[in-house]
Amino acid sequence: MSVPSTAPLPAPADGRDALSVLHSVFGLPGFRGAQGEIIRHVTDGGNCLVLMPTGGGKSLCYQLPSLLREGCGIVVSPLIALMRDQVAGLIEAGVNAAALNSSLTPQEASDIERRLIAGDLDLLYVAPERLVTPRCLSLLAQAKVALFAIDEAHCVSQWGHDFRPEYVGLSIIAERFPDVPRIALTATADELTRKEIVERLQLMDAPQFVSSFDRPNIRYEIVDKRNAVSQLKDFIRERHAGDAGVVYCLSRNRVEEVAAALDDAGIAALPYHAGLDSSVRSRNQDRFLNEDGIVIVATIAFGMGIDKPDVRFVAHLDLPKSIEAYYQETGRAGRDGKPSAAWMAYGLSDIVQQRRMIDESSGSDDFKRVSIGKLDALVGLAETPHCRRRRLLAYFGEIVMGEACGNCDNCLTPPKMRDGKVLAQKLLSCVYRTGQRFGAMHLIDVLIGRLTEKVTQFGHDKLSVFGIGRELNEKQWRTVLRQLVAMGHLRSDSEAFGALKLTDSSRGVLRGETEVWLREEAPGTRIRASREKSRRGNPAPAAAAPQGDADPELRARLRSWRSEVARERGVPA
Ligand code: ADP
Ligand code: MG
Ligand code: ZN
Numbered sequence: 422m423s424v425p426s427t428a429p430l431p432a433p434a435d436g437r438d439a440l441s442v443l444h445s446v447f448g449l450p451g452f453r454g455a456q457g458e459i460i461r462h463v464t465d466g467g468n469c470l471v472l473m474p475t476g477g478g479k480s481l482c483y484q485l486p487s488l489l490r491e492g493c494g495i496v497v498s499p500l501i502a503l504m505r506d507q508v509a510g511l512i513e514a515g516v517n518a519a520a521l522n523s524s525l526t527p528q529e530a531s532d533i534e535r536r537l538i539a540g541d542l543d544l545l546y547v548a549p550e551r552l553v554t555p556r557c558l559s560l561l562a563q564a565k566v567a568l569f570a571i572d573e574a575h576c577v578s579q580w581g582h583d584f585r586p587e588y589v590g591l592s593i594i595a596e597r598f599p600d601v602p603r604i605a606l607t608a609t610a611d612e613l614t615r616k617e618i619v620e621r622l623q624l625m626d627a628p629q630f631v632s633s634f635d636r637p638n639i640r641y642e643i644v645d646k647r648n649a650v651s652q653l654k655d656f657i658r659e660r661h662a663g664d665a666g667v668v669y670c671l672s673r674n675r676v677e678e679v680a681a682a683l684d685d686a687g688i689a690a691l692p693y694h695a696g697l698d699s700s701v702r703s704r705n706q707d708r709f710l711n712e713d714g715i716v717i718v719a720t721i722a723f724g725m726g727i728d729k730p731d732v733r734f735v736a737h738l739d740l741p742k743s744i745e746a747y748y749q750e751t752g753r754a755g756r757d758g759k760p761s762a763a764w765m766a767y768g769l770s771d772i773v774q775q776r777r778m779i780d781e782s783s784g785s786d787d788f789k790r791v792s793i794g795k796l797d798a799l800v801g802l803a804e805t806p807h808c809r810r811r812r813l814l815a816y817f818g819e820i821v822m823g824e825a826c827g828n829c830d831n832c833l834t835p836p837k838m839r840d841g842k843v844l845a846q847k848l849l850s851c852v853y854r855t856g857q858r859f860g861a862m863h864l865i866d867v868l869i870g871r872l873t874e875k876v877t878q879f880g881h882d883k884l885s886v887f888g889i890g891r892e893l894n895e896k897q898w899r900t901v902l903r904q905l906v907a908m909g910h911l912r913s914d915s916e917a918f919g920a921l922k923l924t925d926s927s928r929g930v931l932r933g934e935t936e937v938w939l940r941e942e943a944p945g946t947r948i949r950a951s952r953e954k955s956r957r958g959n960p961a962p963a964a965a966a967p968q969g970d971a972d973p974e975l976r977a978r979l980r981s982w983r984s985e986v987a988r989e990r991g992v993p994a
Contacts, residue, residue: 439464442488443481446514453478455630459604463568464489468603468627470574470618472610474634475752476728479606480507483570484544486604488516492565493542497549498572499585500725504546511544520546521557537564549576549587558597566601569594574605577621578614580791582746583725588621595623603627608752609745610634610817613791634748634817638755639763641809641829643802645900645943646768649738650682656736656764657688657716664733665709668718669750671739671774679738680718693719724750730757737765740775743795744802744816767803769861769903772796773919797909804907806836806940830944841939844893844901845910845930849923851886852911853931855879857922864921865890865898900943908937 439460443449452460455471456478462469463486473479487494498504504520511518519533519542536542537560551557571577571594576585594603605622607614610631619625644652653668668683670676673694683690691705709717710729717723721741735754741747747765755761779792798816805812809829811821825832851864866873867881870888881887890898902921905911910930914922929935 460485470629471606473632475608487544487567490567492567494544494567496546496570517542518544522548553590568602571605574618575607575609575614578617641763643765643944646766649766654686661734663714666716666734668736690716693723695722734762740767740771773913800907836940841937845937854886860919
């Protein structure tokens with residue numbers, strides 16, 4: 422983080438300082454994290470970019486300086502509902518706040534414009550498409566503007582998960598009002614998005630205040646997808662019975678199907694997607710917010726602006742499209758700081774499907790390239806044998822101290838690793854020998870020497886690679902295959918219906934120049950295995966406790982798993 426100058430805060434005209442306004446207007450005892458530093462910098466007239474996770478307290482970073490500086494703070498915000506909530510809260514606190522957006526009558530709008538010019542407003546929220554109109558720009562030129570705050574600034578990013586074309590026009594702010602401080606705020610902090618915000622809003626010389634994105638109370642877990650719905654039912658029944666949660670699915674049909682399946686299993690679940698009647702949607706949302714223990718099954722249409730503190734789990738039945746999206750969605754769990762879970766089931770078909778969606782989208786080549794990079798990063802997170810939290814935060818440019826967080830599946834039950842060089846070579850040769858034209862199923866049939874119709878039809882039983890992979894079963898080969906995709910040694914080509922193809926890095930593997938370490942089992946396998954064992958009443962001998970604050974159930978599972986491993990290796994636990 423760049424640290425701004427530490428010049429003392431200029432005393433505002435009426436002698437109020439930041440802390441006393443914090444107490445008297447906002448009723449808060451003190452600043453949180455970097456708030457104080459940011460507020461001082463902006464009040465001093467500096468530009469900046471603020472990256473802070475959702476719920477971190479970004480609003481205060483522009484609201485307070487707006488009150489301390491002369492003139493009115495102009496806040497750009499993408500959603501009318503968000504503006505309405507904020508303005509209502511501010512008026513309640515005695516602040517002269519208003520919003521200019523399409524929900525107003527012409528009369529109401531001109532009334533607000535009059536108040537702005539008269540210097541009667543402390544804060545004015547403006548929709549981006551409105552701000553860039555000649556009328557609004559000339560209005561602002563006549564008024565005294567304390568600062569411009571661009572909230573949800575990632576909306577300027579074309580590659581982001583929430584691009585809004587209206588945001589692109591906001592570069593006019595820097596051109597027209599170079600002397601008014603600009604503060605851009607977002608909870609999406611990947612490198613590319615950050616760069617785009619800086620360029621579009623001309624913040625090249627401005628400091629960036631980056632808060633930690635870690636959500637230590639969220640436990641990350643990613644499991645191998647087999648029968649996703651029944652895995653989800655088990656997850657909820659065994660670990661979150663009666664808890665409020667959100668389940669994300671990719672399609673509307675899937676949402677309906679999963680909500681019905683949970684409901685049949687006695688779990689109170691409601692669907693939410695953009696295809697539902699708006700009255701049904703808002704009824705379901707209200708029930709989720711106001712009743713206890715409702716599970717909402719939703720598409721990504723659900724979430725922005727929802728502030729329910731006690732969501733105990735967020736489950737993904739389909740792969741989101743990027744780490745940012747995964748982080749945003751899982752971040753809706755545990756706002757109250759209590760232990761919560763981010764659980765995802767994923768499989769090879771998810772990668773193939775997402776790839777297809779990207780390739781078939783109408784986006785430019787650049788768009789596709791960036792989207793594929795983002796998908797790859799997420800697959801990397803799903804396949805990593807190391808700490809998921811570390812990996813997640815590293816994506817946002819944050820380095821976590823220590824080796825392991827103690828609160829993700831990989832830290833709690835470290836996966837067994839093996840040297841996968843030879844396995845990888847067998848698989849890649851099989852891809853090569855069969856002409857890079859086949860999907861996972863057929864390749865595995867060839868490897869394990871299964872004489873299917875297709876194998877005979879293509880004469881693949883005559884190849885030297887036929888049956889060279891009998892040491893693994895089909896399921897094990899799938900996990901090898903997926904890891905090679907995650908490592909970039911193999912790619913799924915959606916133009917060729919998901920055929921697996923070699924990549925630039927395949928050659929190094931085939932020549933034996935590249936190290937390949939593989940996890941022996943798919944993510945989640947060991948937790949499942951030990952659970953099944955303990956269900957059969959197999960008492961688990963005690964073993965060393967894991968690091969961190971593992972809950973008793975997981976500890977027990979870990980113990981039983983360790984003893985299993987020990988038995989396998991023929992050593993006492
Ligand atoms: P963000 O925009 O970063 O998601 P908000 O500005 O909406 O977050 O703030 C989230 C919550 O945190 C709000 O309820 C707000 O009142 C509270 N909050 C913000 N700053 C502080 C603080 N310094 N002390 C206590 N609560 C705070
Ligand atoms: Mg906010
Ligand atoms: Zn971890």
